[in-house]
Amino acid sequence: MVGMLHRLLQHVLRSRYTRGRKSGRLSYGLYKAMAAVYQWINTHFIIAFPLKRKILWFDLPTRIDAILVVGYWILSIMLMSITYYLSNDNIYWPDPSRQLLRYIADRTGIMSFANLFLILIFAGRNNILIWSTGWSFAKFNIFHRHVAWIATLQAVIHTLAYLTLFVRVAFIWVSDRFLRLTRVVYCNLHIRLRLGGTQTTRSTATYDPASNVVRLEVIPGSVMHQPTASSFYYLYQPFRFRGWESHPFTLGSWEHTVEDQNSHSDTIATAITEIGNDGIENSKTPLLNASISQRHTGNEDSYSDAKRILERPKLIFWIRPYNGWTRSLRDQCLDSPNRSVSPTILLEGPYGESFSLGGHEPVLLIAGGTGIACAVPYIRENLHRSKMMMSKNKNENDDSELLTHTRIHLVWASRETAFVHDVASRELRDALSHEEFHASFYITGKQQETSSSGAIASPSSSISFFSFSASSSLPNITNNLRAHDSEDNELLNLHHGRPNIQELVLQHAQDASEANYSLLVVVSGPSAMADETRAAVYLAMRRGYRRITFREDSFSW
Known part of the structure; x- marks a missing residue:
């Protein structure tokens, strides 16, 4: 724009001077004033050298070049820095710091893309701006390089802002996936160091057409797992086409099971025998009878191993088949003669808080x-x-009124x-x-x-x-x-x-x-x-x- 105004002023002065000499009607005072202004601009801005010919890595032959380049740098920095309106009510980015990063990334990206048009025009030897301004290709080449520097800087800021934004999100995502994986391993895998071997999750799914419900019974691999009321779990069936998908279900009930003695070593079988039938019967309740531990304090290690086996819970879920995985699980049951299958199910949980x-x-x-x-x-x-x-009141022979x-x-x-x-x-x-x-x-x-x-x-x-x-x-x-x-x-x-x-x-x-x-x-x-x-x-x-x-x-x- 400055170059075109300079070109226009030159054209006006020359045309008026030519017509004035021919017609003699040119106002000498107006012409002299305009000529003085042009002479001052030409002397102090067009011809004069800048304060320093080389600033950093940039060559600036004239003062007007330096003014235009520095002015464009200042304008670009201002447009990248001002008027960011942040709000705590933003439904996409509630955190103001994330809002700012997103706005900076978007604005610098758009400005960098817009500068590509100037870069292409200033790089051409036959662009129309050379004719309209009267400036040389060398001058436009200087502008071309500075605009390219500005566009590159904006692109770098755009990239860094988005990287910072998504690294924060990615960190949260990675942390969440790591905790999920930890829960899956904790719930479904138990390594028996003393006895050797591993213990994994087992499950049985049974479909009842009369109730239109799949009853899923899952025995977690972990012996430390303790279910609670109001818990829900994410269930995976890994050996499916979309085995990475998880599906949440509320825990309906649980009961404690006794492992098959033949599946364990003689040590475990002996420990179970020592506890006796009373311990096995009591294992059906959520907690073992305290009297068992009192009667077997002499063999702490054997009792500890057997107790862990007795307290291994069987989790029960009631699943209504609709679409997707629930319907697929129902179809698997229907394909079985007894409408019961033993799919590979992985647990992730428990989540939720009981009251x-x-x-x-x-x-x-x-x-x-x-x-x-x-x-x-x-x-x-x-x-x-x-x-x-x-039971406590009876054992203590308390004749007072039972607790409500x-x-x-x-x-x-x-x-x-x-x-x-x-x-x-x-x-x-x-x-x-x-x-x-x-x-x-x-x-x-x-x-x-x-x-x-x-x-x-x-x-x-x-x-x-x-x-x-x-x-x-x-x-x-x-x-x-x-x-x-x-x-x-x-x-x-x-x-x-x-x-x-x-x-x-x-x-x-x-x-x-x-x-x-x-x-x-x-x-x-x-x-x-x-x-x-x-x-x-x-x-x-x-x-x-x-x-x-x-x-x-x-x-x-």
Whole structure:
């Protein structure tokens, strides 16, 4: 632009001087003023040398060259440095430092790319700017090199900013993957130094078409693994086409297994024999009986080895097959004659944090479908705690009143009766016969015939331990279904339809308030059920029932 203005001023002065000499009408005063300005510019900027002809690695023949080059450097630095608006509410880059790095990287990259156009033009011997400015190719060559330096510097800043940004992200990513790998190795591999060999994770998947649920039982390779309630795990099936994918599932239950003695050395078999049948029976509970260790203090090493084997947990997951890996696992089961397979499953976990039922009386657990996985661990832990407290009181011959235990009411809605039967006959069998546990089962699918349902129940499940009647607060139609079980011939009180969650919450809140207790409401199920439960708790609190704790325990991905 400066060169073109200089060229235009030269043209105007020459043309006016020529016309003035021919016509004699040229204003001598105006011409003299313009000529004086041009002469001053030409003397001090065009002809004059710069303060230093060579600055660093750059040749600057004239002062105007130095002014233009330095001016472009200053302009580029200013445009790269100013007006970065940072915000703590940025949804893409919440951290202001990361925002700044991203903005600097983007701006310098765009400016460097824009400078490529000037670099190409200034490098040409026949570019139109030589004609429009009257400057020589040598002068444009100087500009070409400086613009190239500026574009290179901008490209370097662009690269460094993005590298810094992504190195920070990559560090987090690498750290996360390393911790994941550590968890996978910890859960699935155990090296027996004293006995030799390794111990890996084993699993069994069984699909039941009647319940449309895959029951996955996994025995971790680690002997130090201790499951807890509200835990969820990421499951891998590595020998698939997409074996790197992981899928999160909530731990539904666990039980402790006894290893096959033939699979271990004589030392382990002897240790198990020393513990005896009582120890094996007690291994089915979450914790070994303390009396075992008291009776075998003489052989600490043998007991330690055997105890680790006895306490190896079997984790149970209920998986509803939909698409992707869950459907593939179901298809693998269907391809088997007995609908059961032993896939290679790797565990990553546990994740999640359990919460205590203590301090709440009663506890209302509301579950939908496979959301029962959240409720079962708390029910079994509370049952186990109650048995330990009762045993302690009996052993101490305490005639005083037994310690109170947390009372639990389970409300479970499921589409399939067979799924209710399966869980009730296994994981909830002991709880259903306990006087401090009450269960209400709702079948939301199509009503089935009694002979095909196969449901069982405990008589105590139809008796509420609250002050209100179960039939009054549960208005749905009740159908008593009988099952022929090898051990029991019991009844389940099943309700067809959806539970009235609002009425259940209000009734429990009223009873807790009258008894001066604190109510805990836990929901785990579909989002519609969770929203309905939250609305019911909100309504109860608005009606004056303040001592209510609400917890939504669900996992979506």
